[in-house]
Amino acid sequence: MATIFSGMQPTGGLHLGNYLGALRQWVKLLNSGEHKGIFCVVDAHALTIDYEPKELLARTRETAMVYMAAGIDPERALIFVQSDVKEHFELQWYLSCVAHVGELTRMTQFKEKSEQHESVKAGLLTYPILMAADILLYKATLVPVGADQVQHLEFARDTARHFNHRYRADVFPEPKPHPLTLRIKGLDGQAKMSKSRGNTISLLDPPKTVKKKIGGAFTDPARVTRDIPGTPEICNIYTMHTAVSPPDKVTYVAEGCRTAGIGCGDCKAILLESLEVELVPIRQKAEVLAREPARIDAVLQDGAAEARKIASATMREVREVMGFNADTMGAPPGPVQAGSQASPRPGSAPIPPDARGAS
Numbered sequence: 217m218a219t220i221f222s223g224m225q226p227t228g229g230l231h232l233g234n235y236l237g238a239l240r241q242w243v244k245l246l247n248s249g250e251h252k253g254i255f256c257v258v259d260a261h262a263l264t265i266d267y268e269p270k271e272l273l274a275r276t277r278e279t280a281m282v283y284m285a286a287g288i289d290p291e292r293a294l295i296f297v298q299s300d301v302k303e304h305f306e307l308q309w310y311l312s313c314v315a316h317v318g319e320l321t322r323m324t325q326f327k328e329k330s331e332q333h334e335s336v337k338a339g340l341l342t343y344p345i346l347m348a349a350d351i352l353l354y355k356a357t358l359v360p361v362g363a364d365q366v367q368h369l370e371f372a373r374d375t376a377r378h379f380n381h382r383y384r385a386d387v388f389p390e391p392k393p394h395p396l397t398l399r400i401k402g403l404d405g406q407a408k409m410s411k412s413r414g415n416t417i418s419l420l421d422p423p424k425t426v427k428k429k430i431g432g433a434f435t436d437p438a439r440v441t442r443d444i445p446g447t448p449e450i451c452n453i454y455t456m457h458t459a460v461s462p463p464d465k466v467t468y469v470a471e472g473c474r475t476a477g478i479g480c481g482d483c484k485a486i487l488l489e490s491l492e493v494e495l496v497p498i499r500q501k502a503e504v505l506a507r508e509p510a511r512i513d514a515v516l517q518d519g520a521a522e523a524r525k526i527a528s529a530t531m532r533e534v535r536e537v538m539g540f541n542a543d544t545m546g547a548p549p550g551p552v553q554a555g556s557q558a559s560p561r562p563g564s565a566p567i568p569p570d571a572r573g574a575s
């Protein structure tokens with residue numbers, strides 16, 4: 217059974233773009249029953265953007281809560297927090313010793329983000345190595361991510377290959393991207409829906425807020441008045457219709473827009489109905505979960521415990537092929553007695569006599 221792995225940063229207030237573009241697809245893949253699912257809240261990746269330490273834990277919990285409210289069933293998939301499993305950071309270092317700087321500096325996200333800062337932190341450059349560690353630690357072979365992350369995934373594949381080649385071992389399978397192609401435009405109609413642009417509908421926005429936001433959203437700028445026809449394909453409202461409305465309604469609004477048979481207000485009212493069908497159950501589940509923070513914590517604790525089991529088994533293999541002591545935990549640091557075979561470090565070969573010193 218293939219393992220799917222994916223994650224999101226706990227940036228707070230996951231939005232409709234995150235849900236329709238990614239989260240809903242994770243749920244579909246998981247529900248197909250063909251895959252084992254591992255879903256991570258990648259809190260350590262969030263250090264590469266400005267954040268408020270006091271808010272991080274609450275956002276991390278909220279992100280996990282939204283995973284569950286959106287339909288990731290913790291009975292059937294692992295949900296855990298990246299920083300709870302230290303092996304991610306150990307593997308990141310080992311991978312950084314086989315990864316190539318040239319590949320990192322070529323990453324579009326690095327180029328774009330580093331241009332926005334005068335002094336660029338190293339984490340922005342090494343971000344994809346941590347992402348590779350996330351994936352490879354669980355030997356995941358299917359990684360559903362949006363188009364903007366596909367390049368990072370290719371880096372993860374290359375890094376898996378570099379590692380296997382350097383250590384002449386077949387430790388890591390190469391992860392395959394599962395590109396998610398749906399792009400939801402923001403309420404400004406200009407760019408993709410994104411928290412940093414303030415053009416989002418949050419998944420947990422109350423119905424009134426959603427109505428107000430949709431009402432104020434930009435549409436095809438050609439439709440200055442109701443009797444001027446428009447082009448649905450360039451309209452953000454239409455992209456949302458294609459994601460949430462039944463096919464007959466999608467056809468109806470597309471034709472209505474092209475022929476000026478309906479106005480933008482009509483089109484938005486239909487969208488609102490379809491959106492509510494999608495959002496009501498998520499909001500309801502989230503409301504229940506929000507009242508049970510202990511349940512979310514328990515899911516995350518269990519998830520981390522399970523994730524650690526997989527991660528430590530992988531790290532055993534990794535350490536072994538790299539020439540380290542495979543068992544780090546609880547290795548007695550006791551002195552080595554000359555001529556004695558007592559208490560060798562677990563997994564270690566006996567120390568040859570000439571390496572033990574003269575005494």
Ligand code: AMP
Pocket residue numbers: 223224225227233234235236237238239360361362363364365398399400401402408409410
């Ligand atoms: P981000 O919030 O940018 O870290 O994205 C988390 C996940 O949501 C990634 O898989 C993105 O590709 C996806 N995503 C974010 N914004 C959108 C959007 N506007 N439309 C579709 N998918 C998105």
Ligand code: TRP
Pocket residue numbers: 221222223224225258261346347350351359360361365368
């Ligand atoms: N970089 C991804 C994003 O911004 C998040 C992420 C971190 C991720 N590690 C991952 C996604 C591993 C998939 C697999 O969306």
